[in-house]
Amino acid sequence: FQCNLCNKTYSTFSGLAKHKQLHCDAQSRKSFSCKYCDKEYVSLGALKMHIRTHTLPCVCKICGKAFSRPWLLQGHIRTHTGEKPFSCPHCNRAFADRSNLRAHLQTHSDVKKYQCKNCSKTFSRMSLLHKHEESGC
Structure with missing residues (x-):
């Protein structure tokens, strides 16, 4: 049984499967770096969520304060409206x-x-x- 990624051969399929898992683990350790700070993430999705803490895309139309998440903005707006749900x-x-x-x-x-x-x-x-x-x- 031969690995299609590095051509290493194994006498059993289970041996090849364990070996391929090493390739998967190595790929999962690839990281995505934040351009605003030195943090790194293993997934692009996690990096995108983190970047929002720098870009603060959710802005209050009443006072201009910015937030990373819509629900944080929603909670902030209640300070203006007095709503207590x-x-x-x-x-x-x-x-x-x-x-x-x-x-x-x-x-x-x-x-x-x-x-x-x-x-x-x-x-x-x-x-x-x-x-x-x-x-x-």
Whole structure:
């Protein structure tokens, strides 16, 4: 069995298959370099996604701020409109982006894994513990 890429021969088909995998691995290590910085990527798609962080193609029509992704722009526009589409199912709070809602939901959780070293009070979020500690506890 002969490799059509380098003409090396093998006594078994499985030996040839393993050898060809080495050719595939070598090809997959080819990299695509960013022209704006020194980062390299193994796929062209990954490079194109990265380049958007330099070119910032999504621009806010209201203030001109630019973003790499459409959903980041969409979230930013809510700062202008005041829209808060993410509502807490436990209370009347609403948020402009999903990540802030997720952080808020921890306040309703019984799991309070952040503990004050001074008074042993526990908190659901690290930021709440820091605020507590800064207040002088």
